[in-house]
Amino acid sequence: MSDHIDDLLPPAEYITDAYKGSDKLADKRVLITGGDxxxxxxxxxxxxxxGAKVAILYHTDEDSARTTREGIEAEGADALVLQGDTADSHSCKKAVESVVSQWGGIDVxxxxxxxxxPYHDLSEVSDEDWQQHFDVNMSGMFYATRAALEHMKEGASIINTTSVNAYVGNDVLVPYTATKGAIVGYTRALSQQLLSRGIRVNQVAPGPVVTEIQLAFKDFDKDILKSMSSPMGRLGQPYEMGPAYVFLACQDSSFMTGQTLHLNGGMITNG
Structure with missing residues (x-):
């Protein structure tokens, strides 16, 4: 399954025939924010x-959400598509309640x-822009987790998406980088809090990947978008991220919590 996002980026590929499923998540109930x-x-x-039942929470792009639903169902899985705003506590709680109503609980x-x-200088960052970054990237994570934990049992898994920027910094993405650093601390602290409940909390730190979020650079500095790469000489593909989340969701990672998987094409992070 592929999608051409923009002429300045290579086509995005989401899953390939080379990935063979083996029921690692058979009948697991999954909620993914930003899943469209x-x-x-x-x-x-x-x-x-x-083999999971997959619910996605999307913000505004109905076409993208519909395409993802079709992809989930083409895999023979149950799909649930939910519209909402992760920056809103009620929206997150409502999404969780919809999943629980449909499937009886949440496992992942x-x-x-x-x-x-992006911004050239910190002086360009308005109060509203700063707050929006934290509302979407950090507060939404808290809202969704708090709501989901009411329905998660021993053996459940929480997986957060941080970024390589939390470890190496990015001079034009200061607010974004700050939120991703906050996620690192949040993941580590929550993992310790949930040890007694047998719920694991880990995170993935992607490097530059072919996704819509990169289009923020299109009107800011196209040269950044054109030159975006990694030590491997290319951007990562979404399909190269997916298996890491499967690993953290299933019992293959049963002795792992509070940790980070760095998928960044060879960028050394020391983290």
Missing amino acids: SGIGRAVALHMARE LVNNAGMQK
């Missing part, structure tokens, strides 16, 4: 191929929704 596009779509399709929560906006 980019990494979220790739995660949805990989988990569907592993993937906190993936996010936004970014």
